[in-house]
Amino acid sequence: MTTSTFDTTQHPRGADGRWVTTGAGESDADLSTHPVILGLVDIPEPVDAALDTLRAAGMRPVLVGGSVRDALLDPDLKPKDLDFELYGARSPAEVARLLGPHGRIDEVGVSFGVIKLTVPDGDGTHDIDLTLPRTDSKVGEGHRGFAVTTDPDLSFEEASARRDFTINAIMWDPDTGELIDPHGGADDLQAGTLRHVSDAFDDDPLRVLRGVQFAARFDMEMAAETIQRCRTLAPTYDQLAAERVWGELDKVFTRGVRPSRALEALEQTGWLKHFPELDATRSTPQDPVWHPEGDVYTHLGLSADEAASRADADGLSPDRRAVVVAATLLHDVGKVTHTQHQPDGRITSHGHAEAGEQPTHELLTRLGAPKTLTTSVTALVREHMNHQGVGKDARPSIGAVRRLQRRLDASGTNLSEWSIVVAADAAGRGPGAKSDPSQVWLEVAAEHQVTQRPAPRLLTGRHLIGTGMKPGPGFKSVLADAELAQDNGEFDDEAGALAWFAARG
Structure with a gap:
């Protein structure tokens, strides 16, 4: 293997925002080699001290997974989770003994070759996971049905073969700065491609949904061979517990920059059928005068992308972002049962907002979503057409604004979140995008000093x-x-x- 040094100061990112792979003095660097990127991830001093203890004992800790991936996408990120693969360690017990003076050891994962260390640092702590190189053998159903064998002599390629996607199998040595990429994950990261690492992908069907949320979070597409692999896993969906399913889908709503990519991935892999309320929208038409973008399914994806962008612009917290993005993704599921073809050729869907309340609630409940989120999302779906009670260029009465505010508040949401859903609905129509009809409602609210919460009852x-x-x-x-x-x-x-x-x- 060859080694090249990357000048990340001169070539941090390309015009498209992705990481530039040009090495110092060369172009089109081969990322299957070990380029050197010093300081790719900031390792806190107390953590580095713990790593030095392991290095002194002849071990080699290399960072792997999300923190490396995220640093390559954005060098300014400060990852919270640090996962290390620890080469040269003979047993978890030996590692735990060496790390004992550096913090608190959690031995829950020791039988799987995982040592969890909490390192104190001033008023806070750092949580790191260290995994011994291992192979996993499928011996039963579910994510716990594995036999784990640790082997300190495994190669980088063999040890990383158990990981899900190539973008999560990239390693970085904080001591030498070497980027170790045996499966071409950096190239895939630049190309925006999600590609499975090996046959081990089949061992846990949850990896399909991980791919779905990665597609949304990083605006990526699945490789053709990975799509086919996921299609063969579609019948295993019922093996997944609801809490595991929601754990992945929640990331679409809290972090997805393009939620429409999640819909696309579900459709391509044949997994959309497990979400029938959404699957049915693929064949639900819309009037081309108002929705030239196509069917309801297409509209939902475009609108959800708009909602994610607007939620980020407004600085919403992850849990509130999840509410508005999920509500926008589901806001028109009621059209499945309430779409009609009129004699004059028009396509209408009168009453679809109220009709969407039940399927939204049923879907989120089945997926294991928190009750508070489900209640808020369902209310936003029900109320998203409320603005249509006001004619064009007219203003709602203060009474209408306050009544809407009370209904939303009773479900744990508010006018600001409602406005994002309404605005995203209007904008998510491709060439037929409309101006935001919720703004006049917010203007009336501001003029009458309507706050986020309804005024207390004056008569009790x-x-x-x-x-x-x-x-x-x-x-x-x-x-x-x-x-x-x-x-x-x-x-x-x-x-x-x-x-x-x-x-x-």
């Missing part, structure tokens, strides 16, 4: 009791009418609420 049960009214079934009706009157602006303080009640008679 305490007030009714104070007037001599006895608690009973009539309370609920009065309080509901009072809330509506308050939202419509008929009163705006406690005195006004009491006057409204007195006038009610």
Whole structure:
């Protein structure tokens, strides 16, 4: 093998934003060799001290997996998870003994050749995993049905063959700066290609869904041979527990820069059939006047991409980003049952927003999504057409805005998140993209100082009791009418609420 040194200062990234592979003094560097990239990943000093102890004992810790992949995509990233493959170690017990003085050892994974170390650093800690080179043999169903054999003499190529995709099998030695890439993962990373490493890919069907979320997160496409491999695994979907499925799909919503890539991957691999609510949208047409982009399936992907971009621009936290992206990806599933061809040739889908509530809830529940997310997403799907109650160029009443706000708040979401879904729906139509119809709603909310949370009720049960009214079934009706009157602006303080009640008679 040859060694070349990469000048990452002069050639950090290409015009397309991907990592440049040109080495110092050469072009089109062969990434199957061991180029040197010093400082690719920042190793915290306490962690490096622990690694030095292992090096002194004749071991070679090399970083592998997501932290290497992510650093090649963006050198400014500071990875939180550091996973090392540890060559030259004879036993996990030996490694645990050497690392003991450096932090807390978690021996849960020792039987699998994995040592977990928590290293203190000032007020915080660093969690690192060290795995002895190993081979995994499938002996039963599920992700636990493996026999693990550690072997300190395995080659880099043999040890990394058990990994899922080539982009996750790239190694980097923090001591020498060598990039070790026996399966061509760096080339695939640059090309935007997801390619499985070996036949071991078949051992866990969850790897298909990992590919789905990687496609969305990194805007990548699956290699043809990997697509075919995934298609053969489609019948094994039922082996996956819901929590494992959601663990991967959640990353589409929290991190996916192009969620439409996830839909594309599900369709290509034959896995979309396991998500029937989405699968049915492929054959659901839309009126070309309003949706020249094509069927509902196409619209959902384009809209979800828009929602991801807008959520990031607004700085949403991962959990709230997941809500708006998931809601946008599912916002029109109700069209499957509510699309009609009219005699004049038009295609309509009246009532599809409300009709989408049940299939959205059923799909997310089946996938193991958190109840709080499911409740918020379902509400956004139900309410995403609410703006159509206002004519073109007209403004909603403050009462309409406040009532929408209360309904959203009751489901754990708000006007800002609703606005992203509505805007993404309007923009996700290809050449038929529309302006954002939610903005006028936000303008009215701002003019009337409507905050993220609804105003507290000004008339309460305490007030009714104070007037001599006895608690009973009539309370609920009065309080509901009072809330509506308050939202419509008929009163705006406690005195006004009491006057409204007195006038009610």
